[in-house]
Amino acid sequence: MTQTPQDPHAPTPEHADDAPAADHSAQAIANDVVARVLARAGTARAEGGTVHMTHDGDQLDLEERTALRRVVGLSTELEDVTEVEYRQLRLEKVVLVGLYSGGEAAAAEAEVSLRELAALAETAGSQVLDGLLQRRQKPDPGTYLGSGKAAELADVVRAVGADTVVADTELAPSQRRALEDIVKVKVVDRTALILDIFAQHAKSREGKAQVELAQLEYLLPRLRGWGESMSRQAGGQVSGGAGMGSRGPGETKIELDRRRIRNRMAKLRREIKDMAPSRATKRLERKRHSIPNVAIAGYTNAGKSSLLNALTDAGVLVENALFATLDPTVRRARTDDGRVYTLADTVGFVRHLPHQLVEAFRSTLEEVGDAALLLHVVDASHPDPEGQITAVREVLAEIPGIDDVPEVVVLNKADVADPTVVGRIQRREPRTVVVSAHTGEGIAELRALIAGELPRPDVAIDVVVPYSRGDLVHRVHQSGEIDHEEHLAAGTLLRGRVDEALAAELERVKVVTTAG
DSSP states (O other): OOOOOOOTTSOOGGGTTHHHHHHHHHHHHHHHHHHHHHHSTTTTSOSSOOOOOGGGTTOHHHHHHHHTOOOTTOOSSOOSGGGGGTOOOOOEEEEEEEEEOSSHHHHHHHHHHHHHHHHHHHHHTEEEEEEEEEEOSSOBTTTBSOHHHHHHHHHHHHHHTOSEEEESSOOOHHHHHHHHHHHOSEEEEHHHHHHHHHHHHOOSHHHHHHHHHHHHHHHGGGOOOSTTTTTSBOOSSOTTSOOTTOOTTOOBHHHHHHHHHHHHHHHHHHHHHHHHHHHHHHHHHHHHTTOOEEEEEEBTTSSHHHHHHHHHOOOOOOOSSTTOOOSOEEEEEEOTTSOEEEEEEOOOBOTTOOHHHHHHTHHHHHHHHTOSEEEEEEETTSSOHHHHHHHHHHHHTTSTTGGGSOEEEEEEOTTTSOHHHHHHHHHHSSSEEEOOTTTOTTHHHHHHHHHHHSOOOOEEEEEEEOGGGHHHHHHHHHHSEEEEEEEOSSSEEEEEEEOHHHHHHHHHHOOOOSOO
C-alpha cells in the first residue's frame, strides 16, 4: 500500500494540540501585559502627581499649561451662551496596539514600550481606554496586524467607543490607510504622537520652527486625498499657482500641496540656519571668558529639569509627564571654590525617537558636543533603566565631538529606586553618582564631582591690576583660582592661577611696582 507522504512540519498526533495551546499561551501573555498597562493608567511615569520642592520656584509656566489642559467630561458642544469663555476640548479616547515577537522576555520589553506609549498618549491629551498586543514575527505589510487581528481591533474600538487607535511603531503610509479603512477611526503611530507632544510644548521661536520642520518631513510621504479631490488638475486662480494659459500638462492638487510643503520646509531650514549664529556667538563668548559648559542629557521624565533646579535654583518647569520641557535652558552656577560654569538642560530622548526630530534638533543637540562634561541622567526607578541608557546613547552617538566629552551617569530618583537595580547599573557603568533631586540626596557629591571634572586654570599669576581694570579682576574671580588678594595703592594684587588667554591680558595691563 502506498503511503501518503507527510509534511515534516505538520504536528504529529501526540502533539496535534501544541499549536493551539501555544497560541492560547501567547494570547494569555498579551492579555496580561495589556491588563497591567491599563491598571496603571499612569504608565511609564511615576505613579501619583507632580511633586515640587522649594528649589523648583513658583512654576508659573506649569500653572499656565495646567490652566489650558483638556479635561474629561467637558464637551466642545455649546449648550449655553455662558460656556463661551469656559469650555475646554474633550479628551480623545484611544486604544493602544502593539506587537511582540518572542516569549516572555519579548513580552516584558513590549510591556515597557506599551506603558510608555500610554504615557505619551496621556501627555498628548487623551484617555487610554483599552489595548491590544499581538505576537507576530514581523508586522503584516498590509495592515500591520493582519486582517484577523485588525478586525478584532475594530470590534474593540466599537465596544469602548474610541475615536483613535495609537500604534506602538512607525507605520508605513499604506499600513495606516489600510488599518483606518478597517477600524473606521483615525490611526496614529508612535512618531506622529511624539511630534504632536513636541508641537504642544515648544515655546521658543527656534523650537517651534524645528518641530514644524519635523512634522512636515513626516507628513510629506503620507499626504493623501479624499475621493478624487487630490487627483484633479489645479485650474482657475488657484492659490500659489497660475490660471488660464498656464496649465500645460497640469499639476494635480496633491502635487501642488507637496510643492507647498517642500517650499515651507526649505524656508524653515533657512530660518533655523539663521538662528544658529546666535547660539554659536554665546558659545564663543563663554569660551572667551573661559566659562566651561556642563550638559544635562537623558531620557524624558528622568528628572533633568528637577536636577537643574536642585543645582541652580533655576525654577524651570517640572511636571510628571513625558517631554514636559523642550527648549534648552542654560543657567549659571558656581563650584564651592567659586569657579563659574554653565549648566545646559537639553531636550529629552525616548525609544525610537523620530529621526525627523533628531535632524531638526541637531543644531540644539550640538551644545552637548561642546560641553566640558556630560551628565547623563537616568531614572533609576524605571522598569528598564538600561534600555533608557541605550536609547539615549544611540542618539548622542550622532552628535559630532561627543566621544571627547567625559560622561557621568547620574542615577536620579534614588529615594524610590530599588537598591538592587542601582547596584547593578553601578557595576555596569564606570562612572556613576546616585542622587535624588527631590530629597537632595547625593546633590553635594554631584557638585563635588562637577568641580573635580571641570578644567582648572594652569597659568600662575602674581600681578598688580590697576583699579581702572576691575573687569579683569572680576574675570579672575569667575574663572580663575585666587590664593591671595590685596588692595594696594597702585591696584589690586592677585596671586593664583588663570587660563592662558586671561594671563596674557593681565600681563599687558599689570602695574610694575617698585618692589617688582
